[in-house]
Amino acid sequence: MAGNAGLIAAEGLCYAFPNGVSALDQVQLRVHAGERVALIGANGAGKSTLLLALAELLPCRGKVRRAPGCRVSIVFQDPDDQLFMPSVLDEVAFAPLNAGLARPEARKQAMAALERFGLAGLEERHPSALSIGQRKRLCLAIAMAMTPDLLLLDEPFAGLDPAGSRELARWLGGLEVAFVLATHNLELAGSLTERCVVLQGGRVVLECPTAEAIADADRLRDMGL
Amino acid sequence: MAPLSPLGRALGWLSPPARGAMGLLWIIAACVPSVTRPLGLSITATLALIGLLLAGGSLKAVGLRLVGVLSFTVLTVLGLAVLPSQPGATLVALPLGLAAPAEGLFFVLDIAVRAALLITVALALGRVFTAREFLLALNGLPIPTTPRCLLYLSGLSLSRVKADLFRLFRARRARGGVRGWSAVRSSMSILGVLIVRAGRSAERQAFALQARGFADRFPTLDDESPSLPLPELVVAAVLGGVPVWLATLA
Numbered sequence: 089m090a091g092n093a094g095l096i097a098a099e100g101l102c103y104a105f106p107n108g109v110s111a112l113d114q115v116q117l118r119v120h121a122g123e124r125v126a127l128i129g130a131n132g133a134g135k136s137t138l139l140l141a142l143a144e145l146l147p148c149r150g151k152v153r154r155a156p157g158c159r160v161s162i163v164f165q166d167p168d169d170q171l172f173m174p175s176v177l178d179e180v181a182f183a184p185l186n187a188g189l190a191r192p193e194a195r196k197q198a199m200a201a202l203e204r205f206g207l208a209g210l211e212e213r214h215p216s217a218l219s220i221g222q223r224k225r226l227c228l229a230i231a232m233a234m235t236p237d238l239l240l241l242d243e244p245f246a247g248l249d250p251a252g253s254r255e256l257a258r259w260l261g262g263l264e265v266a267f268v269l270a271t272h273n274l275e276l277a278g279s280l281t282e283r284c285v286v287l288q289g290g291r292v293v294l295e296c297p298t299a300e301a302i303a304d305a306d307r308l309r310d311m312g313l
Numbered sequence: 314m315a316p317l318s319p320l321g322r323a324l325g326w327l328s329p330p331a332r333g334a335m336g337l338l339w340i341i342a343a344c345v346p347s348v349t350r351p352l353g354l355s356i357t358a359t360l361a362l363i364g365l366l367l368a369g370g371s372l373k374a375v376g377l378r379l380v381g382v383l384s385f386t387v388l389t390v391l392g393l394a395v396l397p398s399q400p401g402a403t404l405v406a407l408p409l410g411l412a413a414p415a416e417g418l419f420f421v422l423d424i425a426v427r428a429a430l431l432i433t434v435a436l437a438l439g440r441v442f443t444a445r446e447f448l449l450a451l452n453g454l455p456i457p458t459t460p461r462c463l464l465y466l467s468g469l470s471l472s473r474v475k476a477d478l479f480r481l482f483r484a485r486r487a488r489g490g491v492r493g494w495s496a497v498r499s500s501m502s503i504l505g506v507l508i509v510r511a512g513r514s515a516e517r518q519a520f521a522l523q524a525r526g527f528a529d530r531f532p533t534l535d536d537e538s539p540s541l542p543l544p545e546l547v548v549a550a551v552l553g554g555v556p557v558w559l560a561t562l563a
Contacts, residue, residue, distance in 0.1 A: 145520045162524045169514065170521035172469055174444035178533050183525040185532040195534050214444055216472075230525070 094120040095158050095238050095266055100150035101141050103290075111137040112148065113290040119238060119266055121155075126277035126298050127270040129287035130312035135270035136165065138287065139240045142268065161231035162240040167223035168216075176202065176218070176226060177211035183234045201233040205259060221252040225259060232263070239267040245276060274313070278302045286311055318369035318440040324552075329446040330453025331545040336438045337454075338553025339364075343430035345560035348422045353562040360556055361433040368440035370433075378432045386425040393417045448531055453541065458529045465531055466518070470511065477510055478503070 101115040111134045119125055127135050140146045143162040154160070164170050173179040180198035189197065202208050205225040210218065215226060224244060231239055244260065245253040257276045260267070271277050277284060277298055284301045286294035288311050294301060301308065324332055343361065346354040365375065393413040398404065402414040442450065447468060451461050481503045485491065491499050541549075 140520060143520075143524055145523055162520075164517060164521060166517070168473070169517040170525070172466070172518065172522075173531065173533075174448050178445070181534050182532070185534070186526040186528045186530070191534055198534075234525070 094118040095123075095155050096142060096160065097153045098138070098142060098150065099153065101138070101152070102149040103137055103141060103146055111290050112141060115141075115150070115287075115290070115292055117142075117285060117292065119268060121237065121266055122264075123266045123283065124281040125266075125268045126281040126284040127268055127287065128272075128274070128277060128284055128301070128313060129270075133287040133312075134290040135287055136242050137290075139242050139268065139270055143240055155237075158238060159234060159236045160238045160240065161234045161236035163227045163231050163242060163244060165243040165246050167220070167227045170227055170230065171215040171223065174214060175211065176207060176213050176215055179215055179226060180229050180233045183230065187234075197233055198229075201229040204232070205229040220247055221255065224248065224252075224256055228256075228259060232265075236265055239263065239265050241267055241269045241271075243270055243272070245271060245273045272313075274302050274308070286313075288312065318367070320364065320367040320369070320437070321441045323367075324441060327545055327549060328453065328541065329442070329449035330541055331549040332441060332446070333450025333454050334541070334546070335549040335553040336441065336450070338550070338557055339434050339438065340431065342553070342556035342560045343434040344427050345557060346426060346430065348419055348426060350561070350563045353560045354426065356562065357430060357556065357560040358433075360559070361430050361437070364437040365433050368437040370436045370440055374436055375429075375433050378436075379429055382425050382428045382432070385428075386421060389421045390418065393421065445533070448533060449535060452531070452533065462529065462531065470514070473514065474507060474511055477507055481506060 096119050098115055098117040101112050101117075102110070103112040104110045115134075115138060117125075117138070127138065129135050137146065139162060141148045142152060143160055144152055145162070171179055173182055177195070177198055180201050181194045184194040184197050185191070199208075199211070202211060205228055207222065207225060207229060210222070215223060218226060228244075241260070244256055248256060253273060253276060257280060260269070260280055269277060269281055281298045284294075284296065284298040285292055286301065286308075293311065294307070324335075327335070342357060346357045348354060362372075365372075390407070390413060391411075394407055394411040398414040398417075402416065404412040405415045405418050406412050448465060451465055454461075456464070485499060485503070
């Protein structure tokens with residue numbers, strides 16, 4: 089894909105759970121380089137499923153087209169689902185090592201990612217010994233160590249107190265990559281993203297500038313938000 | 314995993330793979346004893362208890378885990394006593410005027426004894442390794458890729474299942490708790506919930522592994538030596554092999 093085609097494009101994505109319930113229904117979505125998109129919707133609207141589909145982790149009908157060489161990283165809602173190495177440093181170095189990077193380079197890359205997200209000094213700690221806020225940042229460091237062009241963030245503020253959410257938002261605000269942010273936090277979505285896509289029952293029901301969507305409280309309420 | 318214990322520190326000069334090989338032999342030693350070989354059984358039990366205490370483990374932790382083994386043993390022995398035995402089988406007298414075939418009884422007791430020894434040895438080993446050393450040991454041993462990954466992920470999920478279990482039991486207590494038959498039934502429900510949750514968690518972990526380019530290994534930043542140094546291998550073989558031999562004594 090080039091030019092207007094964007095970094096990643098979902099075309100007619102459909103997915104049904106094994107019990108037959110439809111999770112995604114003809115979803116169209118396009119994200120351009122450097123763009124920040126909020127993915128908004130009530131519980132069960134299909135946000136997480138769409139992110140998994142965009143990361144090509146789910147076998148969906150329809151197509152996900154990526155620009156040549158476009159790397160995608162995903163951060164899951166629950167940090168414990170994606171932390172499985174015995175130390176913080178090994179955790180961040182996991183993807184670079186699996187990508188075939190030599191150990192010294194992987195170490196360098198991992199250290200830089202940890203420093204960037206304020207986790208320097210915690211390299212030897214077990215990930216489960218970190219606070220929830222630190223674990224969320226560790227997941228960000230893990231994703232960024234893969235040097236992605238697009239980051240998919242699944243409810244990164246879930247489980248954080250307001251101060252923790254604001255702090256994480258500050259880290260997200262400093263990222264230079266495009267991201268799709270699935271969240272219920274409309275205030276932070278408004279401050280972090282330019283465009284928003286609203287999902288309802290697995291369908292895209294609204295796509296507009298985030299500020300415009302947030303301003304229309306009645307419409308959001310009608311959508312269960 | 315627990316921090317390093319005195320036994321862990323004493324064995325600290327052995328590399329994690331060498332300690333891993335020794336641990337594997339200890340596990341084999343726990344599976345060998347039989348009630349028909351009392352000398353081997355008593356030596357292994359003594360060694361397992363000494364190992365546990367040196368590792369800083371507690372007998373209470375073993376006792377708590379033996380509840381399941383004990384229930385299994387009692388129920389199976391009762392089953393043996395109630396069900397009709399083969400004609401001509403040697404019967405062993407049990408309390409309450411019951412009798413069970415000797416062969417079946419020894420078989421059940423062997424399972425119970427080995428389970429108890431395995432629990433004790435596993436608790437001791439858990440204090441000899443840090444989580445990182447456990448992974449280094451697996452990476453350094455000549456284990457095929459799939460079993461190695463399964464062993465690591467199983468070890469990882471154990472602590473999560475345990476945490477889930479405690480939360481579910483706390484929730485049950487918060488709702489007034491249950492006794493008797495209701496407790497058994499609700500425990501079965503809790504087991505079902507645990508299985509479903511473990512399945513979901515495994516699915517999410519699989520997604521995470523895939524997303525991070527998992528390539529059939531859990532590499533660490535430490536160099537993984539292709540082979541164990543011979544002196545370490547000899548020491549590990551002796552420290553692990555002697556208990557296996559002792560366990561076979563009649």
